[in-house]
Amino acid sequence: DVKVTQSSRYLVKRTGEKVFLECVQDMDHENMFWYRQDPGLGLRLIYFSYDVKMKEKGDIPEGYSVSREKKERFSLILESASTNQTSMYLCASTDGQGTSYPEQYFGPGTRLTVT
């Protein structure tokens, strides 16, 4: 079974703090994604990565950065947290090799509250 884990289920941070959200997958997947999920809205893509040290902006990258130093780990960084970044953050991974319609496997999510 594919397993995608996220470092924290719940996180409370203060405005202006630097926040790190960690995601680890154990299936040697090439592609990893960070989404945020807000009530009444579909999941929105923040950043994704095709390979180690590779990253691409998603639909809402402003205020975020990412790091992928190892294949299994993809980190989301909030350089200076703001209250409008209070949200549920979901990490996902998928195998891009030899698969027509690769399944995206999601982690359990991190509910971040910025006060």
Add this chain to the structure above:
Amino acid sequence: KNQVEQSPQSLIILEGKNCTLQCNYTVSPFSNLRWYKQDTGRGPVSLTIMTFSENTKSNGRYTATLDADTKQSSLHITASQLSDSASYICVAEVSNDYKLSFGAGTTVTVRA
């Protein structure tokens, strides 16, 4: 702009009853249509994936249909159980692109 609209926003059904959720999408070029189940406080889990050439796909008591001409999909839940209480998310994928367009979801509550 790629969009996915779901209806209803929420519904309540009695245990053992059936229900159908609707999804309309405008994604181009279209690759496939997915349905995910998301339990409260959890990440989404895939139920079905259908390409443009598939009309229906089942996963246990879940049956998804796809009409690529009208750009509509539905998810039918048969003989609902309390464990079916969750948010069901419709997702459309653009061809040759890993980017997915997510609907806002339909929250289903099954009552005993």
